[in-house]
């Protein structure tokens with residue numbers, strides 16, 4: 001990076017920001033990271049260094065300035081099927097910052113030097129395990145849990161109080177001499193035992209297992225159904241208390257008090273008097289962490305005295321009085337034996353390395369992902385090379401480096417295939433896309449099968465069958481195109497392994513039921529590349545029918561804000577294929593819905609009224625909106641002078657309430673809304 005031109009720097013900064021934002025989204029919202037924390041931190045470091053060198057490209061929106069957000073509001077993308085449930089958001093009383101972190105002892109010394117310069121005295125530190133979970137902020141009022149909010153974007157987070165109340169170690173009420181009101185922050189995490197059990201269950205029902213306990217914890221915390229959260233075995237540890245006029249002089253004192261009131265705190269924290277002792281604490285836990293029953297990813301070091309904390313203050317993003325030392329991920333050196341090229345649902349080709357089996361972090365690694373051709377070129381990998389494998393956020397480990405000093409003379413440059421390993425079609429690669437893919441979606445067996453699996457999935461047609469059933473139906477030649485599902489007969493189903501009358505009837509009934517699935521989900525179920533669940537819903541609402549979408553040209557599509565070039569091209573290409581058009585007709589004949597149903601008008605009671613809906617209700621928020629619309633009312637998303645009513649459920653948005661109060665907008669409850677529209681007895 002020593003010599004980089006200005007334009008190259010600008011390009012690289014752009015690239016890194018986009019990448020990091022994407023990874024933040026995968027990590028915080030989808031709970032499905034694709035790179036390790038270590039790699040993520042390296043990208044962030046590179047970006048910070050470039051921004052420092054080229055301050056003209058600094059931006060307040062850069063991920064080096066803004067913390068990642070876990071707020072469950074999904075833009076759309078290929079992972080659209082995992083669009084999370086939306087919670088009411090709540091603004092934090094004190095911003096929830098993230099900690100600075102480092103992998104280097106040298107930087108840790110610099111951290112302590114900076115502190116010494118400011119406070120001019122010997123400093124004592126609280127050393128704590130860095131639990132690898134998801135951050136939470138609890139507010140207790142008069143000794144009762146008032147609410148629990150995720151970190152979100154640091155300013156506001158998701159209100160997950162109902163879910164947090166299901167975690168056994170978090171008390172509803174406190175005992176002892178607690179302050180009238182205070183906040184306490186900590187981490188919700190999943191012990192290994194609960195994590196392994198959960199993943200075993202998920203694999204049994206063909207659901208994708210979680211990559212690591214942290215993603216499992218944050219995914220569980222964001223579930224819609226609290227009783228399901230309760231079954232996930234989450235745990236909590238609290239480590240930072242905040243409030244007005246709290247009677248403590250040190251951080252460790254505050255935490256000890258929290259413990260005496262019944263709050264869960266870590267048993268492994270230790271107050272030490274020097275940076276040397278901090279280092280011994282780190283050395284000890286770098287080994288001992290392997291036998292802990294829960295995941296940690298480092299050590300947190302905090303200045304213990306609260307007056308010193310105040311004196312040291314904050315940067316825009318993190319406190320100056322605390323930092324995290326992170327452990328490097330384990331890695332192992334082994335030999336690359338061969339590379340397989342796997343075909344995914346949308347035809348994307350993923351190179352997978354077959355390795356000489358090697359033990360790593362408690363398991364034996366035999367395969368590792370190589371992601372795409374660029375990644376292979378970047379690594380300059382050859383078959384026969386000795387490579388480093390690392391386990392980061394993923395289940396499949398990855399190759400991070402080639403040990404060039406051990407390259408055998410006969411190492412062979414791998415030949416990235418030009419043709420699909422499954423069907424032989426010539427692979428294509430779109431401008432700007434990292435992956436090659438097989439365009440032959442209608443004749444490539446792996447793609448066809450996974451297209452069926454997508455079609456029947458819960459968020460699509462919700463047909464009660466699994467991957468194994470699809471495999472059997474395909475192998476017997478009963479299904480080739482999606483519409484074939486609707487002409488399956490009971491006799492055919494009874495030829496499947498282990499199938500009885502009952503299972504056959506269940507599948508047929510489920511297929512029957514899928515005929516009433518609304519158009520937006522049918523559209524999503526078609527599995528058009530780059531059209532995720534949210535895009536499908538948006539397009540269905542805009543166009544109203546499949547015929548209208550089919551008739552739209554590229555210009556019409558890209559004029560829509562949410563539709564980029566890539567999605568537009570993909571839609572055009574899909575409908576240009578006569579096989580797909582024929583499928584639409586056959587599925588239409590089978591009785592599937594290809595038109596958006598208008599909300600049925602029940603009455604005009606609310607006609608002329610403009611409503612804003614906020615908070616959690618007895619039914620999903622969309623149903624409240626539909627209720628309003630079905631009685632002639634309009635719904636909008638923000639409170640303004642035109643708003644007639646703010647319908648507030650539990651934990652409504654604080655900003656909305658404030659605005660409504662200021663404007664004198666009427667605030668009504670769900671019951672009051674229902675009373676407005678339902679005929680009185």
Ligand SMILES: [Zn+2]
Pocket residue numbers: 343420421422423424425438439440443444445
């Ligand atoms: Zn193929």
